[in-house]
Amino acid sequence: MKNSEIEELRSTVIPNGHASGTASYVASAKGAVITDVEGNELIDFAGGIAVMNVGHSHPRVVEAICTQAQQFTHTCFMVSPYDIAVRLADRLCAVTPGDYPKKAFFINSGAEAVENAVKIARYYTRRQGIVVFDGAYHGRTYLTMAMTAKVKPYKWGFGPFAPEIYRAPFGDFEAFKDAFITGIDPANTAAVVVEPVQGEGGFTAPPDDFYPQVARFCRDNGILFIADEIQSGMGRTGKMFAMEHWGVEPDLMTVAKSLAAGMPLSVVIGKAEIMDSVHPGGLGGTYGANPLACAAAHAVLDIFEQENLLEKSAKLGDLLTEKFNQWRDEFEIVGEVRGKGAMIGLTLVKKDGSPAVEETGKLVALCREKGLLLLSCGIYGNVIRVLVPLVIADDLLEKGLEIMEQGLGQLTY
Numbered sequence: 001m002k003n004s005e006i007e008e009l010r011s012t013v014i015p016n017g018h019a020s021g022t023a024s025y026v027a028s029a030k031g032a033v034i035t036d037v038e039g040n041e042l043i044d045f046a047g048g049i050a051v052m053n054v055g056h057s058h059p060r061v062v063e064a065i066c067t068q069a070q071q072f073t074h075t076c077f078m079v080s081p082y083d084i085a086v087r088l089a090d091r092l093c094a095v096t097p098g099d100y101p102k103k104a105f106f107i108n109s110g111a112e113a114v115e116n117a118v119k120i121a122r123y124y125t126r127r128q129g130i131v132v133f134d135g136a137y138h139g140r141t142y143l144t145m146a147m148t149a150k151v152k153p154y155k156w157g158f159g160p161f162a163p164e165i166y167r168a169p170f171g172d173f174e175a176f177k178d179a180f181i182t183g184i185d186p187a188n189t190a191a192v193v194v195e196p197v198q199g200e201g202g203f204t205a206p207p208d209d210f211y212p213q214v215a216r217f218c219r220d221n222g223i224l225f226i227a228d229e230i231q232s233g234m235g236r237t238g239k240m241f242a243m244e245h246w247g248v249e250p251d252l253m254t255v256a257k258s259l260a261a262g263m264p265l266s267v268v269i270g271k272a273e274i275m276d277s278v279h280p281g282g283l284g285g286t287y288g289a290n291p292l293a294c295a296a297a298h299a300v301l302d303i304f305e306q307e308n309l310l311e312k313s314a315k316l317g318d319l320l321t322e323k324f325n326q327w328r329d330e331f332e333i334v335g336e337v338r339g340k341g342a343m344i345g346l347t348l349v350k351k352d353g354s355p356a357v358e359e360t361g362k363l364v365a366l367c368r369e370k371g372l373l374l375l376s377c378g379i380y381g382n383v384i385r386v387l388v389p390l391v392i393a394d395d396l397l398e399k400g401l402e403i404m405e406q407g408l409g410q411l412t413y
C-alpha cells in the first residue's frame with residue numbers, strides 16, 4: 001500500500017484523537033534512519049520520543065527478542081515466574097543511583113510506572129498528597145493526567161481529574177517551599193515527583209542547587225523523593241540517570257522509554273524498605289515483566305556496557321550544545337539552548353522574546369520535507385528537542401544538523 005492509501009484507510013478506522021505528525025508510514029527502521037513504504041528515508045532526530053537511544057533494530061536487541069520468542073513469550077510473572085526478569089531487576093538495581101538495597105517492579109508503560117510509584121509512596125507513608133511541578137509531564141492515564149501540567153492537548157475535555165495532586169514552581173527552591181504553605185501541609189505529603197530534566201515541558205533543567213535542596217526538604221519532612229527518569233534516563237543526558245548530575249539519590253525512580261528499545265517495559269525502582277512495604281499481591285499486572293521486553297532490556301544494558309554508549313552520549317551532547325550555541329548567536333529566532341547532555345533543545349522566539357509557535361511548526365515541516373524528523377515540545381510548543389539515537393553515525397548527524405540549519409535560515413517572522 002502507498003502512503004496515501006494507508007492514510008485513507010486510517011481515516012476510516014483510527015480515531016482522530018490518536019493523531020500522527022506525518023502521513024509517511026514506516027516500512028523499516030535501522031540505526032537513526034526510518035524508511036517509509038514508498039522508500040523515502042528520514043533521519044530520525046525523534047527516536048520514537050526518546051525510546052531508541054540504542055538505535056532502531058540494533059542487532060543485539062533483535063537477536064535477544066528472537067531468542068526469547070523461541071523459548072516463550074508470556075506466562076505472566078505472577079503465575080509462572082522466570083529468571084530473565086529477576087536478573088534484569090538485579091542489573092537495574094545495580095546501575096541506578098544509591099548504594100543501598102533496592103528492588104525493582106516491572107510494568108508496561110511510563111504512566112503505569114508513575115501510577116505504581118504513587119501507589120507505593122502512599123502505602124508506605126500512609127499519606128495522600130502528591131506534589132508535582134509546573135511544566136510536568138507524567139502521562140495520560142487519569143492519575144498521571146492530573147499530574148501533567150499542560151491542558152491542551154493532554155487534559156482538555158477529560159476532567160474531572162484525580163484528587164490530592166498539588167503543583168509547585170520548578171527550579172526555585174524558595175518558591176517550591178511556599179507550595180507547602182499555600183497548597184499542602186508537608187505532613188500530608190506522600191511524595192514529590194519530578195522529572196530531572198523536564199521533557200514535554202520544554203527540556204528544562206533547574207539550577208544545580210535545586211534538587212539537593214528539594215531532596216533535603218523531603219527527607220526532613222518524611223516525604224518521598226520520586227524521580228521520573230522515563231525520558232531523561234537510560235544514558236540520554238550522558239549519565240545513566242540524569243539525577244546523577246546532581247548527586248541526588250531518589251527514594252523511588254520510574255524508568256521506561258529507552259529501557260527496552262521499543263518493547264513496552266517500565267519499572268519502578270527504589271529503596272528495598274519502601275518497595276517491600278506493600279502486601280503480597282498489592283502490585284501487579286498481566287503483562288508486567290514481559291519476557292520479550294526483559295530480553296530487549298538486557299540487550300540494551302549490554303550495549304551500554306560493550307559499546308561505550310555513555311561516552312558516546314556525552315560526546316554527542318557536547319557537539320549538539322556547541323552547534324546550538326552557535327545557532328543562538330547566528331539566528332535571531334533562536335532564543336535559548338536548554339537541557340542536559342544529548343537531551344537538548346532550543347527555543348524559537350520572536351523579536352520581542354515571545355514564543356515563536358508558528359515558526360516552530362514551520363521548521364518541523366521544512367525539515368521533514370528535506371528528510372529530517374524533528375519534534376517540538378514545551379508548554380508553548382516553541383522548543384525544538386533532539387532525541388536522536390545515541391548511536392547515530394557522524395555523517396548522518398552532520399546531514400541532519402545541516403537540514404536543521406538550512407531550515408532555521410529559511411524562517412522569517
Ligand SMILES: *Cc1c(COP(=O)(O)O)cnc(C)c1O
Pocket residue numbers: 109110111112114137138139140195199200228229230231232256257
Ligand atoms: C513519556 C513520559 C511518561 C509517560 O510514558 P508513557 O509510556 O507514554 O505512558 C511519563 N513521564 C515522562 C517524564 C515521560 O517523558
